[in-house]
Amino acid sequence: xxxxxxxxxxxxxxxxxxxxxxxxxxxxxxxxxxxxxxxxxxxxxxxxxxxxxxxxxxxxxxxxxxxxxxxxxxx
Amino acid sequence: xxxxxxxxxxxxxxxxxxxxxxxxxxxxxxxxxxxxxxxxxxxxxxxxxxxxxxxxxxxxxxxxxxxxxxxxxxxxxxxxxxxxxxxxxxxxxxxxxxxxxxxxxxxxxxxxxxxxxxxxxxxxxxxxxxxxxxxxxxxxxxxxxxxxxxxx
Numbered sequence: 203x204x205x206x207x208x209x210x211x212x213x214x215x216x217x218x219x220x221x222x223x224x225x226x227x228x229x230x231x232x233x234x235x236x237x238x239x240x241x242x243x244x245x246x247x248x249x250x251x252x253x254x255x256x257x258x259x260x261x262x263x264x265x266x267x268x269x270x271x272x273x274x275x276x277x
Numbered sequence: 278x279x280x281x282x283x284x285x286x287x288x289x290x291x292x293x294x295x296x297x298x299x300x301x302x303x304x305x306x307x308x309x310x311x312x313x314x315x316x317x318x319x320x321x322x323x324x325x326x327x328x329x330x331x332x333x334x335x336x337x338x339x340x341x342x343x344x345x346x347x348x349x350x351x352x353x354x355x356x357x358x359x360x361x362x363x364x365x366x367x368x369x370x371x372x373x374x375x376x377x378x379x380x381x382x383x384x385x386x387x388x389x390x391x392x393x394x395x396x397x398x399x400x401x402x403x404x405x406x407x408x409x410x411x412x413x414x415x416x417x418x419x420x421x422x423x424x425x426x427x428x429x
Contacts, residue, residue: 243364249415253398254313256421257411260382260395261314263346265293267385268325270392271332271346272353272425 289321292342299323304338305402305409308368312398312411317343320409322402333380335400347380348394353425359399365412369403378402382411384422393422 206214213223219239226233236244285301299321310317317337325332331352337343350357359379361371371377379401381394396419402409 238364241364241367243362243368243413245413245415249397249413250312252421253395253411253413256384256395256398257311257313257345257382260345260384261343263344263383263385267346267392268332270385270390271326272392 290341346383397421
């Protein structure tokens with residue numbers, strides 16, 4: 203892991219197109235501004251990790267799970 | 278003169294279902310894979326229950342062991358309104374909401390015999406291009422495990 207120390211209003215450039223700026227430091231919270239191209243997705247790491255974990259849970263599904271699916275609506 | 282349209286079929290190896298044959302039109306491309314499955318870039322959309330248009334299997338073409346059960350969410354969650362972040366709209370080239378197929382991955386909980394849907398990270402497919410991605414609705418409060426109740 204690359205470790206850098208920044209003050210408020212200082213920035214980090216990632217790759218060619220992503221700029222992360224420390225906007226404000228207040229107590230134990232840091233406010234970050236992210237400048238990235240429209241097509242680059244930016245997420246809080248814990249949310250991405252949650253999706254990853256749930257995907258792994260979901261992938262454990264076995265073929266007979268379809269039997270547990272709710273019954274179809276009667277037409 | 279009669280023109281016959283030929284549908285391309287693709288044969289895929291699957292761990293759960295043996296060998297399957299699917300329409301090429303049902304093969305979806307995920308350029309970034311899925312979170313936790315970055316190398317699974319191609320998935321076949323397979324009906325889970327003969328054409329009910331609700332439940333599907335997403336079977337990886339890149340790894341026979343990787344498959345997900347998925348559902349179109351609105352039958353169970355009529356108020357579900359996933360707001361696509363701009364980055365994902367741009368990546369999918371989605372210009373109209375009608376071009377999007379929304380699927381939520383299902384987790385089967387064996388002990389409680391329940392199934393939950395991931396509403397926090399829906400899979401969005403551009404039906405025109407057949408490109409898809411799993412979108413993280415990080416700013417929302419949608420649950421990652423929403424229980425499926427029986428359809429009314």
